[in-house]
Amino acid sequence: MTNFLTTFWRRVLLPLLLGCAVGVSGCGGVLESASPEETPIATTMLAKPAATPEASISVEAPPDPMPSKLLKLTFHSEALNHNMRLQVYEPPGYDPSRRYPVLYLLHGYNAMETAWLSEMRMSYTADRMIAKGSIQPFFIVAPEMDNSYGLNTQDEYQVAVPSDPVHSRYYGRYEDYFVEDVIGYIDSHFSTIASREGRWVGGYSMGGFISLSDAFRHPELFSKVGGHSAALWLNDWSRVPMMKSWLYPTKKVRKERDPIALAESADLSGIEVYLDVGDKDDFKLYDGAKELFGILQKRGVVSQLHVNPGKHNRTYWKSQLENYLKFYAGSE
Helix, strand or coil: CHHHHHHHHHHHHHHHHHHHHCCCCCCCCCCCCCCCCCCCCCCCCCCCCCCCCCCCCCCCCCCCCCCCEEEEEEEEECCCCEEEEEEEEECCCCCCCCCECEEEEECCCCCCCCHHHHHCCHHHHHHHHHHHCCECCCEEEEECCCCCCCCECCCCCEECCCCCCCCCCEECEHHHHHHHHHHHHHHHHCCECCCHHHEEEEEECHHHHHHHHHHHHCCCCCCEEEEECCCCCCCCCCCCCCHHHHHCCCHHHHHHHCHHHHHHHCCCCCCEEEEEEECCCCCCCHHHHHHHHHHHHHCCCCEEEEEECCCCCHHHHHHCHHHHHHHHHECC
16 A cells, blocks of 8 residues: 555656646646736837947138227317317228228218218128128228318317307318328328228218318329219209308309319319219209219219119118218229
8 A cells, every 4th residue: 555655646646746836737727928918028228339430621610800890089180179089990800911991981961970880880781791792891981070061161170159069060171180180090090001092082961062072172082982962052052041151152162162163173083983862852962963973974084873762861871871882892
């Protein structure tokens, strides 16, 4: 009996128990596998292989040119024996070892030296056009001219109505102040082309009158002149009744000052003239511009006249800034 039980244990029960221990079916249960949804998935994030460095050539970009500057200066005028103000546009990339042309821009009556560069933003227009290469780098100088018409009216500087300096007339040697003191100061303090080939002048309204009168009286100083809605009065003084006795007290003085009269006889060889005016100019200054242009054409002076839409105001002159700069400093 003992032998039987021992044999039964070894041959039947022991193998059966061992089979259940390792999960063989038929041991009273089934080892179930987990469903796919329940099986945790171990995700291994493989590091992206490092990019192979590409061979490259390091090229250093040229430095940006120095930006332009708008200088506000005061200097002493010998002609007026008075301190006067200037605004000076120094072009971007200014290099004192080079020589640059200079454009003198003159303001109108009841205005100041800030009219062109600050108030009408001529400096920004110049920056943009120089950057595009449509004009060459150059200086712009806007001097204080007061309400003087740029004339040598008396030896002593005088403000006629000190209590109202904006509207008052100014007396003194203003022509000498501009053509001697201002130009001399700029040529001695900046790297300029100090000859007529590198010197231009222009202005609006009263400033246009001064520009044309001084350029025609001193053709050795300027190679280009612009009259932008220039105060070229003919014989209708109804809109400015007090102007005739001040500007032209005699016929002789008129011949010496009036740009239209000067154009008849002055030596204008080698000078270029640009005239423009609004077709609805409040003072009808298109009549004077046409008169002057006709004389210049008859004399063979290189000149152009543009009658554009607009009035006698800064809206008109601002609309023409690019055309003005192309005339003075165009790179063609």
